[in-house]
Amino acid sequence: METWKAIRSRRNVRQFDGRPIAEDDLDRILEAGRRAPSAVNRQPWDFVVVTGRERLGELAKVWRFSHVADSAATIAIVAERLEDRRARELQFFDLGQATMAMMIAAADLGIGSGHSVVEDEERARELLGYPAARFCAFLLPLGYPAGRPLFPLRSPHRRAFDDVVHRNRW
Amino acid sequence: METWKAIRSRRNVRQFDGRPIAEDDLDRILEAGRRAPSAVNRQPWDFVVVTGRERLGELAKVWRFSHVADSAATIAIVAERLEDRRARELQFFDLGQATMAMMIAAADLGIGSGHSVVEDEERARELLGYPAARFCAFLLPLGYPAGRPLFPLRSPHRRAFDDVVHRNRW
Numbered sequence: 001m002e003t004w005k006a007i008r009s010r011r012n013v014r015q016f017d018g019r020p021i022a023e024d025d026l027d028r029i030l031e032a033g034r035r036a037p038s039a040v041n042r043q044p045w046d047f048v049v050v051t052g053r054e055r056l057g058e059l060a061k062v063w064r065f066s067h068v069a070d071s072a073a074t075i076a077i078v079a080e081r082l083e084d085r086r087a088r089e090l091q092f093f094d095l096g097q098a099t100m101a102m103m104i105a106a107a108d109l110g111i112g113s114g115h116s117v118v119e120d121e122e123r124a125r126e127l128l129g130y131p132a133a134r135f136c137a138f139l140l141p142l143g144y145p146a147g148r149p150l151f152p153l154r155s156p157h158r159r160a161f162d163d164v165v166h167r168n169r170w
Numbered sequence: 171m172e173t174w175k176a177i178r179s180r181r182n183v184r185q186f187d188g189r190p191i192a193e194d195d196l197d198r199i200l201e202a203g204r205r206a207p208s209a210v211n212r213q214p215w216d217f218v219v220v221t222g223r224e225r226l227g228e229l230a231k232v233w234r235f236s237h238v239a240d241s242a243a244t245i246a247i248v249a250e251r252l253e254d255r256r257a258r259e260l261q262f263f264d265l266g267q268a269t270m271a272m273m274i275a276a277a278d279l280g281i282g283s284g285h286s287v288v289e290d291e292e293r294a295r296e297l298l299g300y301p302a303a304r305f306c307a308f309l310l311p312l313g314y315p316a317g318r319p320l321f322p323l324r325s326p327h328r329r330a331f332d333d334v335v336h337r338n339r340w
Contacts, residue, residue: 043328089259158213
């Protein structure tokens with residue numbers, strides 16, 4: 001799909017049709033995240049990709065409104081615990097970059113995504129097995145949308161362009 | 171360009187060939203950022219887009235190694251000052267998402283980008299004129315690469331796929 005079409009087609013998807021994602025497609029989505037830029041190329045992320053209905057059902061319990069259970073796959077974005085405030089800011093910025101790259105790569109394949117936070121960190125760690133010095137920052141559930149497929153949104157629910165964009169000066 | 175090609179072609183570009191960016195192309199890049207998702211759709215960003223050699227030269231002074239001066243345009247990503255730690259984390263994550271969307275949209279057009287932090291916040295505010303309750307989180311210089319154009323990178327300088335990706339469990 002053309003890039004501009006994929007970018008406009010990405011929307012939050014939280015209801016999935018149950019179809020699995022082909023392994024190559026899932027790997028491509030993960031590869032998009034791996035390639036993301038980061039401050040001094042630190043790549044402050046690990047991706048634990050969870051598939052299988054039963055495991056996804058377990059993982060769904062880490063957030064109260066989770067659509068993880070019905071996803072075809074969910075990528076847990078795991079990062080190091082950092083104390084320094086500035087270091088954390090840059091880390092979250094970089095995690096945002098990697099996540100967006102994965103969501104656009106998914107949209108290109110007609111695959112929807114809608115990330116969620118983690119409320120029950122203990123349960124997430126127990127299930128995913130990452131080291132204690134790390135935490136699960138976000139979950140990225142993926143799947144083919146139930147109902148209407150992805151298509152370019154004409155009027156996304158966003159602030160107006162001229163409200164967001166300032167020319168040369170605020 | 172195909173999405174997967176654009177994602178693989180994005181690389182940090184810090185030397186530009188001096189060609190201007192067409193206004194429609196610049197607007198498309200900004201539109202990609204405007205459409206980015208954010209926590210409870212807060213859209214915690216404003217984009218001040220700076221063009222013109224003289225203004226870019228002034229803006230370049232906010233960071234010591236700035237390639238802003240030679241860019242065709244630089245987007246200043248401005249956000250609200252937040253005190254709460256969790257709110258800041260989510261804000262930076264969302265800024266990362268918007269920035270990545272803009273960089274992929276740029277790569278699709280053959281336009282390079284390489285974001286930088288802001289060291290001299292006072293100077294940035296003076297130049298860009300945003301309110302005191304806000305700060306300039308990042309600068310995103312844009313331009314056509316000097317030397318080799320964008321092309322899909324076969325071996326980006328990143329951790330190995332199998333080091334980053336864990337299947338079902340760490």
